[in-house]
Amino acid sequence: MAGAYAKQTKASADSQQFKGKTLKVVTTSDAYKPLFNKFSKQTGAKVKFMSMSSGEVLARMKADKSAKPMADLWFGGGIDAFMQAKNDHLLAKDNSAAVKKISTKYRDPDGYWLSKGLTVGGLVVNKKVLKDKHLSMPTSWNDLTKPEYKGEIMMSDPAVSGTSYAIVEGLLDQKGNKAGWAYWKKVNNNVSFYSKRGKDPQEKVSSGEFAIGLIPVDQMAFKAAKQNDLKVIYPSDGVPCVPEGVAIFKNAPGQKVAKAFINFMLEPANIKELAKIDGKDTDQIIMPGVKGLDLGLKKSDLIKENLANFGSNRQAVLDKWAAMVGNK
Numbered sequence: 593m594a595g596a597y598a599k600q601t602k603a604s605a606d607s608q609q610f611k612g613k614t615l616k617v618v619t620t621s622d623a624y625k626p627l628f629n630k631f632s633k634q635t636g637a638k639v640k641f642m643s644m645s646s647g648e649v650l651a652r653m654k655a656d657k658s659a660k661p662m663a664d665l666w667f668g669g670g671i672d673a674f675m676q677a678k679n680d681h682l683l684a685k686d687n688s689a690a691v692k693k694i695s696t697k698y699r700d701p702d703g704y705w706l707s708k709g710l711t712v713g714g715l716v717v718n719k720k721v722l723k724d725k726h727l728s729m730p731t732s733w734n735d736l737t738k739p740e741y742k743g744e745i746m747m748s749d750p751a752v753s754g755t756s757y758a759i760v761e762g763l764l765d766q767k768g769n770k771a772g773w774a775y776w777k778k779v780n781n782n783v784s785f786y787s788k789r790g791k792d793p794q795e796k797v798s799s800g801e802f803a804i805g806l807i808p809v810d811q812m813a814f815k816a817a818k819q820n821d822l823k824v825i826y827p828s829d830g831v832p833c834v835p836e837g838v839a840i841f842k843n844a845p846g847q848k849v850a851k852a853f854i855n856f857m858l859e860p861a862n863i864k865e866l867a868k869i870d871g872k873d874t875d876q877i878i879m880p881g882v883k884g885l886d887l888g889l890k891k892s893d894l895i896k897e898n899l900a901n902f903g904s905n906r907q908a909v910l911d912k913w914a915a916m917v918g919n920k
Contacts, residue, residue, distance in 0.1 A: 675903020
């Protein structure tokens with residue numbers, strides 16, 4: 593009995609190992625709060641959130657000249673930004689055994705980042721706007737080059753939105769550099785301006801300001817479509833995707849707490865909860881054995897991409913994109 597009591601007391605102490613500590617998290621959405629609240633209850637750590645897109649995080653980190661980063665943990669956003677952050681020496685290593693549960697394709701071999709899931713890019717269409725303007729329903733990426741859609745396409749700036757960058761890079765991979773840039777030049781002719789917020793395409797198509805939006809396709813997109821009489825489309829000519837990153841910032845004061853959270857996140861019950869929060873059918877691709885949702889996406893529909901290009905090509909792609917679109 594004494595031994596059992598000692599074990600129980602130790603477990604209770606361990607469960608509050610970070611009492612008085614604070615984990616600062618920069619994330620793309622506050623939807624993850626329930627998972628972090630569970631971690632907080634288990635470990636005693638307080639959690640503070642900052643909401644930023646992947647592009648904003650990179651810009652902020654590069655602009656901040658102090659040795660102390662703005663947060664401890666970077667949770668979510670396109671992997672291109674995480675690869676760039678690794679190259680810029682902004683991240684800390686985490687080579688714990690738990691990280692090795694992730695498929696090798698979806699974690700950094702040096703331990704600087706790992707993926708928590710995949711974001712896939714697709715289209716959302718306002719059926720009423722199409723009908724009122726006598727426009728046909730798009731079914732493919734190539735359809736976006738049609739002159740009839742001039743001024744009707746809404747897209748976020750790929751320098752800000754990880755999803756937009758994934759779509760741009762994915763189609764460049766699929767079509768090849770020359771044909772890919774020729775394609776984006778035609779699409780650019782149909783776009784009036786590029787949003788500085790990742791949420792704008794979904795919201796502005798829902799409100800009827802635009803007919804077509806380039807979006808991350810997840811459960812929330814399908815729910816919004818049902819509520820607003822929209823249509824979500826997986827383009828017939830391939831679905832681009834990008835892993836969503838998780839990383840610890842270099843010199844972060846809360847590195848130990850951040851590593852503990854990653855270990856916590858990778859426990860089977862918590863990964864299952866994360867898949868539910870994410871509302872995607874791609875989590876099982878990241879970690880074999882994890883069951884995600886079924887939103888109608890077939891693995892064979894995904895464009896075959898060279899993930900190494902997401903980081904190594906990022907700045908060159910964004911520079912060429914900026915030159916192409918000008919002040920839009």
